[in-house]
Amino acid sequence: MARPKSDDKRNALLLAAEQVFAQRGLAAAPTSAISKQAGVAEGTLFTYFRTKDELVNALYRSIKLDLADALMSRFPRQGPVRDRLEYLWNAFVDWGVANPQRLNVLDQLSVADTVSDESKAVGYEPFAEIETLAQTSIKTGVLQAYPVEFVAASMKALAETTMAFMTAYPAEATRYRKVGFEVFWNGVTGNTKS
Amino acid sequence: MARPKSDDKRNALLLAAEQVFAQRGLAAAPTSAISKQAGVAEGTLFTYFRTKDELVNALYRSIKLDLADALMSRFPRQGPVRDRLEYLWNAFVDWGVANPQRLNVLDQLSVADTVSDESKAVGYEPFAEIETLAQTSIKTGVLQAYPVEFVAASMKALAETTMAFMTAYPAEATRYRKVGFEVFWNGVTGNTKS
Amino acid sequence: MARPKSDDKRNALLLAAEQVFAQRGLAAAPTSAISKQAGVAEGTLFTYFRTKDELVNALYRSIKLDLADALMSRFPRQGPVRDRLEYLWNAFVDWGVANPQRLNVLDQLSVADTVSDESKAVGYEPFAEIETLAQTSIKTGVLQAYPVEFVAASMKALAETTMAFMTAYPAEATRYRKVGFEVFWNGVTGNTKS
Amino acid sequence: MARPKSDDKRNALLLAAEQVFAQRGLAAAPTSAISKQAGVAEGTLFTYFRTKDELVNALYRSIKLDLADALMSRFPRQGPVRDRLEYLWNAFVDWGVANPQRLNVLDQLSVADTVSDESKAVGYEPFAEIETLAQTSIKTGVLQAYPVEFVAASMKALAETTMAFMTAYPAEATRYRKVGFEVFWNGVTGNTKS
């Protein structure tokens, strides 16, 4: 069987990797520190992930999946585009604020060259539906005729900026969440109404 | 005096570091590869930079200075806010597209924990004027009453997104540059005119 | 458990260190030479001793323990003071002559600043009984009323001098052993009888 | 000309080496630290001493010469053996207490394998006269019929022990100096009179 015996251990290792990467930085994180944090022997890590790279890639996918779940599991399939986009925005931003460590690691991994293109593709997959939504919305004329990918990327970029501010100034978190979305919405609709 | 320390060699090392970091990632870049790329002996690197960390910080500052020069040296001190911001936008984005390697490394360094807070402060300094501009603009009501830092961060985030698209689709670079700025401008002004 | 840490290997490393230190001097002894001499990989040394310093200290303690054993394991708890001191003298001197390398390294380590005060304290412990003996002997008036520590130090100094001569002139070893003790005994008792 | 320009610099380097060796230990003393302490450039050291080893050997000889001067310059060529030996004893011991750093370095050098046999021979030369004295004394029956070298070595060993105690307990220095000599004299004469 391909799946090793204990999913618990695999998850423990992924979680440990996340913690260690967040604490010490992706670069300076030895596998020994990860296995220790996970409470398993050094060698055990390599029965769950053949190499450190594989672990890193698995973690990337896992975080992306988790984020996708946060965004999509309760995503409203009906209603005005603005509301649905704002739902996405809030879900994204709330996830990031609730999991600052995970967000931090995701940022590190997004720049790291150890994450393969394949992993990036796989990690993107669940977000395809969002793109579809945006595409539809544009076709109905609600959004400006900007390239869809560009709108999505802008949303992501602004959302991550927003998260950084929410984390830095927790007292103003709610305000930043709203303001951030306004900037995005105004930007891509060219509409003054908020 | 004996052989004086040569600026050429120092710059060669900084450039080499940039190249090696871009190629292999900040983490996996041995100093030996850097000195080799710079055409000096391994030990020579350490007469110019006491440690690898010091080299990394010097490179960060150097890139920031270069960027500041690109943005600020011809920056118009007069004229409509929109024009001046668009000037900044174009300068930034053009710099990034012209120096993708340098931008890439700057992104890596901005997340790296080896870059000290002091370096970040020093690197930020030349950009203070931009903040002043934004601040003034907000007071005069041209921009929405968003926190200045947030506007700056949003601009940066959207600009980097824009650069990625310009690099990916060079044929449409000019259009993306314009579109990106529109999104930013609409976003922070809430204005529909482009 | 996995492969347990082997005492054999630990001892092999200590012995190898002793040999390499004796041959090349404490200063110029690379850990690589030690592990090679011990027949293990370079990294293995560091699973038994976290640092080179730790190895040096362990070796110091080990030699001291060995010496203490040589002196004390058959030490006569009864009998005339002179006989008991002579026993100590002979045991010390015989040990040194039998283990010239070990003695040499001990001398090097005794001056080295890498040997911690703690190690020196631990290494001294087993010799405390000797001090007690001397103390008692002095109280009974057999030895002159010199400070105990001073008597002990003098004995050690003369013994090491003696060893050097025994090693240098093996044919006269027995005679030097006797003469050395006489000098010491006469010195601290001020007595002409031998 | 063989002799370099400045004897001052040569001496400064020797003194600097002594200080640095005393402070950091012979092993961990880079030539750069020595030249810095001497106030000359790194390369200058090598115009006065071709290699570090040569400097070490020169320092050894220099210290030995200094010590010999302290012992022999006012050494009484006449008088009872005991007085003359006591003069030597006091001169040696006073020198050591007055120059603890120099003594310390001498001890380090005496064990170091970088000091050549030739240097040791040269360093011993000025002390030959002492040997002659001892030799004569033995022939006249004042000293026991021990090998001369052995007596000399014993004297040295006891004197160094004494110095250690004088340095450790300065308040009792005078007493230790006297006691130490007694032990030595009694030892080698077998005489109870002090």
Add this chain to the structure above:
DNA sequence: CATGAATGAGGGTTCATTCAT
């Protein structure tokens, strides 16, 4: 499957020595 000792290729850095200035 789990364990952790064993491995050895690198990594950053030091340093004696050389040599251009």
Add this chain to the structure above:
DNA sequence: AATGAATGAACCCTCATTCAT
């Protein structure tokens, strides 16, 4: 002669990975 930058071989130690237990 004096300087100190340049050199590159070592050095100590880390760490991903293997493998005996």
